Amino acid sequence: MTAALRQALTDVGHPSELVHEEAFSAAQVDMSRLPEGPFSVSFLRSGKVIPWTREKGSILEMAEAAGIMITNGCRAGQCESCEIRVLSGECTHRIDVNHPGGETCLACQAIPTTDLIIDS
Numbered sequence: 001m002t003a004a005l006r007q008a009l010t011d012v013g014h015p016s017e018l019v020h021e022e023a024f025s026a027a028q029v030d031m032s033r034l035p036e037g038p039f040s041v042s043f044l045r046s047g048k049v050i051p052w053t054r055e056k057g058s059i060l061e062m063a064e065a066a067g068i069m070i071t072n073g074c075r076a077g078q079c080e081s082c083e084i085r086v087l088s089g090e091c092t093h094r095i096d097v098n099h100p101g102g103e104t105c106l107a108c109q110a111i112p113t114t115d116l117i118i119d120s
């Protein structure tokens with residue numbers, strides 16, 4: 001897409017030296033370094049309890065597979081729109097994220113490290 005946009009701008013006479021590009025992608029995850037589970041994840045508001053294992057991916061991916069909606073955006077740990085409150089237990093993020101942790105986590109990158117109760 002950026003190549004097509006660059007060409008279109010050139011075609012209309014925009015100086016090519018004024019066109020700058022940036023590309024973003026999600027960090028690669030070394031799955032072998034993640035806990036295997038199983039851990040129980042309780043979604044308090046939806047009333048569902050789901051066993052998490054490494055193959056289920058992030059809490060967001062697991063929730064979506066179970067029909068639980070969690071607001072999200074970038075799915076790369078950057079926008080924080082998927083922030084969820086952890087009521088009990090602990091989680092970690094699959095990649096380095098700029099998030100203080102504590103009582104919340106970013107569902108798109110979070111995985112449990114203990115049984116969890118989350119406010120979703």
Ligand code: FES
Nearest residue numbers: 073075078080108
């Ligand atoms: S969806 Fe953007 S940080 Fe999770």
